[in-house]
Amino acid sequence: MEHILKNINKAFDNRVRLGIMSILSVNDGATFTRLKELLGVTDGNLASHLKALEKEQYVSVEKTFVGRKPQTTYRITQTGREAFKRHIEALEKLIGGSRGKE
Amino acid sequence: MKNQKYLDDIREIKELMNRSSKFLSLSGLSGVFAGFYALAGVVMAEWAFGQYHTGAWTREQVFFFLIFLAFAVLVLSLGTALWFSYRKAQKRQYKMWDVPARRMVAASLVPLLTGGLWSLILVLHGDYGLLVPSMLVFYGLSLTTASYYTYGMVYYLGLAEILTGLLALLWPGYAVWWWALGFGVFHILYGLLMYVKFDRH
Numbered sequence: 001m002e003h004i005l006k007n008i009n010k011a012f013d014n015r016v017r018l019g020i021m022s023i024l025s026v027n028d029g030a031t032f033t034r035l036k037e038l039l040g041v042t043d044g045n046l047a048s049h050l051k052a053l054e055k056e057q058y059v060s061v062e063k064t065f066v067g068r069k070p071q072t073t074y075r076i077t078q079t080g081r082e083a084f085k086r087h088i089e090a091l092e093k094l095i096g097g098s099r100g101k102e
Numbered sequence: 103m104k105n106q107k108y109l110d111d112i113r114e115i116k117e118l119m120n121r122s123s124k125f126l127s128l129s130g131l132s133g134v135f136a137g138f139y140a141l142a143g144v145v146m147a148e149w150a151f152g153q154y155h156t157g158a159w160t161r162e163q164v165f166f167f168l169i170f171l172a173f174a175v176l177v178l179s180l181g182t183a184l185w186f187s188y189r190k191a192q193k194r195q196y197k198m199w200d201v202p203a204r205r206m207v208a209a210s211l212v213p214l215l216t217g218g219l220w221s222l223i224l225v226l227h228g229d230y231g232l233l234v235p236s237m238l239v240f241y242g243l244s245l246t247t248a249s250y251y252t253y254g255m256v257y258y259l260g261l262a263e264i265l266t267g268l269l270a271l272l273w274p275g276y277a278v279w280w281w282a283l284g285f286g287v288f289h290i291l292y293g294l295l296m297y298v299k300f301d302r303h
Binding site: 015018019022023025026027030034037038039088091092094095 | 115121123
């Protein structure tokens with residue numbers, strides 16, 4: 001039990017951060033606006049959680065311009081991908097389910 | 103309870119993975135309607151052939167009627183699909199034309215447009231015998247590519263269409279029936295399955 005709990009990542013112990021990682025793990029990047037739409041949170045809330053994940057180096061940020069509008073795109077890093085995978089595996093072990101097929 | 107929280111987390115993760123990468127506004131009813139339009143088209147085409155055999159219509163008249171019919175079926179099917187998708191998206195409060203929707207359209211457009219041009223060239227050459235098998239095969243290919251960005255079941259509909267197209271190529275004498283099977287019957291079956299599995303609450 002203890003070694004499973006060790007894999008439960010504190011950085012993901014929050015709905016918004018968990019959501020961000022879920023989206024980024026199956027998409028080749030997502031813009032700030034798109035994340036906001038999918039998660040239904042405020043700008044400030046999303047920004048603070050993204051900052052936290054960025055600090056852990058789980059997501060990378062890329063700023064570009066579309067015409068004159070600045071656009072921020074977030075991507076999951078290799079470190080983030082591995083950490084998220086361990087977190088999901090730990091969750092699945094904790095609820096006692098076998099690893100889901102999907 | 104702690105366990106419930108973990109369970110909710112897993113559910114949330116799966117839901118967001120799906121919703122952010124797949125076009126889920128596709129409705130099963132679109133398939134059912136498209137199938138009925140296709141079958142109605144077959145009935146009307148058969149009627150037109152009858153008119154030709156009795157000498158009431160010329161070959162050209164039948165030809166233009168069939169072209170018109172094909173476009174009518176296409177426009178009606180697409181229109182219905184868009185309408186049902188729009189309604190489903192609204193009901194669930196998603197945006198219909200989101201990133202996965204665009205990816206799905208972009209992915210299916212290559213085989214679909216290739217098939218469209220291919221069929222047009224067949225018509226220009228007067229090579230009507232290959233028309234039905236070509237349409238079925240290219241349509242099936244576009245469904246299999248589209249399926250990566252929507253419900254996985256679309257993949258099997260694509261395979262069924264490709265198989266029907268190949269059979270139509272093998273036994274070319276029954277083109278109308280292969281067409282009815284591929285675009286009519288399979289759409290209805292798939293649509294009903296989808297509707298029962300995902301849409302009905």
